[in-house]
Amino acid sequence: MNGFVLFDYNSxxxxxxxxxxxxxxxxxxxxxxxxxxxxxxxxxVGVDQTYRAEDWLHSGKNLGKVVVQLQNA
Numbered sequence: 001m002n003g004f005v006l007f008d009y010n011s012x013x014x015x016x017x018x019x020x021x022x023x024x025x026x027x028x029x030x031x032x033x034x035x036x037x038x039x040x041x042x043x044x045v046g047v048d049q050t051y052r053a054e055d056w057l058h059s060g061k062n063l064g065k066v067v068v069q070l071q072n073a
Contacts, residue, residue, distance in 0.1 A: 032064025044068040 006013070023029035036044035036056060044053040050068050057066045
């Protein structure tokens with residue numbers, strides 16, 4: 001599965017949220033964060049990089065949630 005907006009499925013939350021929590025706790029489900037390491041131009045650092053991050057998201061090449069770091073960490 002490649003992500004979804006949880007609140008689009010409000011009616012399913014009571015049934016599936018406990019399963020999701022259990023899957024994460026058991027290590028069966030892993031969240032992925034894409035900081036842009038593999039994107040052209042490298043990591044997304046700083047608010048001015050949000051345009052690149054959004055382009056990367058819409059390219060479909062991201063792996064996980066696209067995140068822009070506000071400071072170099």
